[in-house]
Amino acid sequence: MAEQQGVIGRIETVLRIAVELPTAALVLVEIFVLLAGVVSRxxxxxxxxxxxxxxxxLFLWLAMLGAVVALQRMQHMRLTAVxxxxRPVRRDLAEVLAVAVPALFLAILLPVACDYALEEYEIVTPALGWSNIVRAGAIPVGTALMLLSCLLRLVRFRLGSLIAVAAALAALALGLHFAQPLLKAIGNWNLVFFFVVLLAAGVLLGVPIGFAFGTATLVFLMCVTRVxxxxxxxxxxEGMSxxxxLAVPLFVxxxxxxxxxGMAxxxxxxxxxxxxxxRGGxxxxLLGAMYLVSGISGAKAADMAAVAPVLFPEMKxxxxxDGEMVSILSASGAMSETIPPSLVLITIGSVTGVSIAALFTGGLLPGFVLAVALGVVAWWRSRHEAVGERASRQEILRALVVALPSLLLPFVIRSAVVEGVATATEVSTIGIAYATVMGLFVYRRFDWRRLYPMLLETASLSGAILLIIGTATAMAWALTQSGFSRDLALAMAKVPGGGFGFLLISIVAFVVLGSVLEGIPAIVLFGPLLFPMARAAHVNEVHYAMVVILAMGVGLFAPPLGVGYYAACAIGQVSPDAGMKRIWPYLGALLVGLLAVAAIPWLSTGFLKT
Structure with a gap:
């Protein structure tokens, strides 16, 4: 057994190196290609x-290979709270299931992906004149590599656990086969089984979210349609391309x-x-730093990782x-979801057609409103804590001079988009070039040894996010084609209270969705369905975007299900139990601020160009 495990380990090592090297190179090439486009234009x-x-x-290859890297590193987003x-025995079975379900999904998808890539052979790209199989081939290659990684991991589990999980999946498949007539007969009610019961069971049992989406969609299409x-x-x-x-990996x-x-x-x-x-300064x-850093990185995990290690030791x-610190860190993560260039803002713009420049402009003031609400709670909760010495004017001035290049970066990014120098995708490369120059010549802190791990971390996180977007796009198509959007529209149209009633229902829905699905997959699934309804209810699209993003942020960082809360605990190296009782006043402040944003559209639209 030990010899077998050693052979498997060597195979995994070779496979990991074979995937990681080109994936890291792809991130660098993407940066240079887009930056070259900006400079040339x-x-x-x-x-x-x-x-x-x-x-x-290159982006589709980066997305698929990044998903492979995330799978090899076990970094695909999953809910582990349940x-x-x-108990240990059942936990082992759940861990096997979390690998077996993706393996089953990938095994079904692989031949279909090969057929799809071959169908793209005759299509020629307009500018380069290449066969489109060069791009589409990324899907079967990435699928095959992920399947191989899953199989190598499965053979590491105990044989008894493998047999038990295989038997459970076989029984489920057999039951679905015989239940097909019934599932077809009940019409759209079968969506509850596939996309609520089956999907929720997979997510709660720890199946990575992207694979849970894809599996539920495949099973639905195979059981009740001929598609x-x-x-x-x-x-x-379509969803990943x-x-x-492309701003996702670049901002990460x-x-x-x-x-x-050292800019942060x-x-x-x-x-x-x-x-x-x-007092409580x-x-x-922390709130101000999260507000500023969110305007740079666009990713909540990166925001918290930049701020918490610097502030937490002094706060202690x-x-x-400990619970107070992780509570305000979590709440500030939810607060800063609308601050550009948030990945959720970019995702909303990509799936709904709302102007990303307008979303970037509209997101600043709602985030500030929530920051003020959190500041009031922080002032009250810190009234018994010690204070530090007042810094002299010379010390503050010296710190300002050192921080000035860093403080200018959010304004450089935003100005580049507003003035038309670069698109929302390209502007990240300007930020990267700016930060590189500052790190090399101003702060003189540029560790070349960390560059390769950073490229891999970028690819891994981006691949996990983009796989969710891809499978969620497929699920959204299935839901739309089933007539779900029409039924939902009819139900939402009956909500009393007009536009504000629609906003209140949306807040409740997206708080729940944010706690279970996270922001990006929830937006991809429901954005194309609900934004047209918002227009019909005479709700401004930018205003609606701010409301649903903040609602999702509350759900994402609210225990016990919000995975953002556990990410904050991991980054702050604080036990999740420490913050469970202390986070609720901050969540209450977030809800009050959210209702204020919902009730006053000007907070989201007041600075938009008419």
Whole structure:
């Protein structure tokens, strides 16, 4: 057995290296291609007509190979709150299931993906003149590599657990086979079984969210429709190929870069100098730092990772409770969801057609309103804590000078989009170039040894996110084609209270969705369905986007299901139990601020160009 495990380990190592090297290279190439496009267009006024097309081709490969890296590292998003409470024997079965279900999904998808790629052979790309199989081939290659990774991991489990899970899946498949007439007879009520019961069971048992979406969609199509399964691959391709989503890996990398270069630390140090002497001042610093850093990285995990390690040691020294610290960190993550360039804002723009520039403009003030609400709670809760010494004017001025390049970065990013220098996708490369120059020549902190791990972390997180978007797009298509959107529209139309009633129902729905699905998959699934309803209810699209994003943020960071809360605990190295009782006043403040944003549309639309 030990010899067998050793052979498997060597195979996994070779496979990991074979995938990670080209994946890291893809991230770098994407940055250079997009930055070259910006420079050629804005500086030399001679745009490269092929840059976007090449970036799109490479992006699909980056998404699929990044998903492979995430699977190898076990970094696909999954809900573990229920599994962690199971007894050891049942927990082992759940861990086997979390690998077996993706393996089953990938095994069904692989031949279909190969057929889809072959069908793309005759299509020629307009600028480069390449066969489209060069791009579409990423899907079967990534699927095959993920399947191989799953199979290698499965053979590491105990044989008894494997047999038990295989028997349970076989029994479920047999039951679905014989239940097909009944499932077809009940009409759209079968959606409750496939996309509520079956999907929820998979998510709660720890199946990675992206694979849970894909499996539920495949099972639905196979059981109650005659739709060819290639539609799943084509919808995944569509969902993962939107060029605007290329901002996902680039902003993730930018967040890691500002942490590595010391830019985030400089910002926090300046804010601490301003407010460190005020009672609860470091709580305000945390809120301000999350507000500023969110405007740079666009990813909540990167935001919290940039702020918490810098502030938490000093907060502990001043007597802050561990639970209090992780509570305000979680709440600030929810607060900053609308601050550009949030990945959720970019996702909404890509799936609903709302202007990303308008979303970037509209997101600043709602985030500030929630920051003020959290600041009031922080002031009350910190009234018994010690305060630090007041920094001198010279020390504050010195910290400002050091932090100024960092403080300018959010404004550089936003100005580049507003002034038309770069698109929302390309602007991240300007931020990367800016941070690189600052790290090399101003802060003189650029650890070249960390570059490769950062590229891999970028690819892994991006692959996990983009796989969710791809499978959620396929699920959204299945729900739409089933007539679900029409039924939902009829139900929402009956909600009393007009536009505000629609907003209140949406808040409740997205708080629940955010706690279970997280923001991006929830938006991909329900954005195309609900935004047209918001227009019909005379609710401004940007205003509606701010409301649902903040509602999802509350759900995402609310225990016991919100996975963002557990991410905050992991980053802050605080036990989740410590914050369970202390987070509720902050969540209450978030809800009050959310209702204020919902009731006052000007907070979201007041600065939009008419």
């Amino acid at each position: 804005f500086v030399f006024h001679h745009p490269f007509v092929w840059s976007d097309e090449l970036a799109s081709i 599994v962690s409470r199971l 060819p399964l290639t539609i799943v691959v084509s919808r995944m391709d 939107g060029l605007v989503l 990398f930018l967040g890691l870069l500002i942490d590595m270069t 630390r400089a910002m926090v140090a300046f804010l601490a100098g301003l407010l460190g002497h005020v 470091l709580y305000y610093v 020294r001043r007597g802050s409770n």
